[in-house]
């Protein structure tokens with residue numbers, strides 16, 4: 133079988149678990165040379181060893197906190213030094229805080245989440261773009277379905293994800309002159325460590341997971357691998373797509389549901 137991203141140098145933020153891990157795995161399986169980062173050491177190092185054994189591509193784990201601009205700069209510089217160029221940046225690292233109403237949310241919490249989920253994507257893009265322009269490369273931003281349809285008790289998170297979709301379109305416009313494409317994916321429910329963490333904060337985690345599965349027309353959650361394959365499509369094959377938001381939602385946004393919360 134021919135490799136879909138052979139020898140392409142790709143940076144993935146937040147690559148040690150969840151959707152980022154799915155992206156790193158799929159890219160290495162398709163021949164890419166991946167540099168991925170995370171804050172914690174152990175999971176990233178274990179994934180690096182596992183994927184380098186399997187190939188056919190390769191990966192390197194770099195410890196890096198994407199809320200620090202110096203760390204982002206080091207991640208991009210290490211990649212360029214190691215491989216000589218950069219073809220693709222996948223902005224993925226981010227967080228969904230526990231659900232709470234606006235009345236219980238501070239402006240400082242809002243600002244901190246904007247920095248973590250949104251400004252980090254801006255900084256990594258800014259840092260990588262001089263390299264991406266040399267290669268007519270591309271950026272894939274990981275947003276969320278809720279950036280478009282909203283979500284209960286999560287205004288800051290929803291705002292960061294909506295802004296990622298808008299920033300994707302703005303950068304697609306700006307970078308078109310250099311032949312750099314900028315796209316995003318919007319996953320809905322994907323069973324990741326973060327999803328399970330949020331489920332554990334509900335009274336009945338198993339029930340939350342069942343409800344989560346039934347939120348899709350397809351009756352199941354998405355997988356990390358499916359997110360990886362969608363990102364790979366945008367990076368490797370979607371040569372006439374820029375500024376698009378690819379929904380990966382199993383149809384969760386379709387049809388009417390029972391959503392009224394007005395007390396009777």
Ligand code: HWK
Nearest residue numbers: 228276278320321326327330331340
């Ligand atoms: C799905 C789990 C109860 C998102 C998202 C991002 C990260 C993790 C999970 C999600 C929605 C979320 C829950 C249990 C409520 C939940 O949508 O971007 O996951 O809402």
